[in-house]
Amino acid sequence: MPKTTPKQTKGNDKGPEKTPGLLSDLNFSLKGRCPVCRKGKLFSSFLTITKKCPACGAPLGDHDIGDGAAVFLIFLLGFSLMPLAWIIDVKFAPPIWVHLLYVGGLGAIAVFFLMPAVKSYILLLEYRHRPPKDGQKK
Numbered sequence: 001m002p003k004t005t006p007k008q009t010k011g012n013d014k015g016p017e018k019t020p021g022l023l024s025d026l027n028f029s030l031k032g033r034c035p036v037c038r039k040g041k042l043f044s045s046f047l048t049i050t051k052k053c054p055a056c057g058a059p060l061g062d063h064d065i066g067d068g069a070a071v072f073l074i075f076l077l078g079f080s081l082m083p084l085a086w087i088i089d090v091k092f093a094p095p096i097w098v099h100l101l102y103v104g105g106l107g108a109i110a111v112f113f114l115m116p117a118v119k120s121y122i123l124l125l126e127y128r129h130r131p132p133k134d135g136q137k138k
């Protein structure tokens, strides 16, 4: 049973722990892997986080990330798609159904591809900053 969290690195006695950068974390989140061992699959189905990591047994289901991923995506897509719709409306003045098509389509596609990654990223941050209280209990 591994006893490391993503925050822990080798050589802890050499100074402050060095955490991976944002790009490294985002790249890792796209893979949908366990934040503890970085090997086991994180999702048992499309958006369901597995109860225990199949590789290391980390209790991934103990964390409750709630609606954090959905709220994050609402902000991200709201602040990117709405200005796009406004710019297209000002430049081309298309009928409203055209706006509904591309905003709805792009939004649905973005949610489909980004929701698992955002959930994975939030879980990674939660493990890094708030590990389970009783360690890596199975």
Ligand SMILES: [Zn+2]
Residues within 6 Å of the ligand: 034, 035, 036, 037, 038, 039, 040, 053, 054, 055, 056, 057, 058
């Ligand atoms: Zn694991």
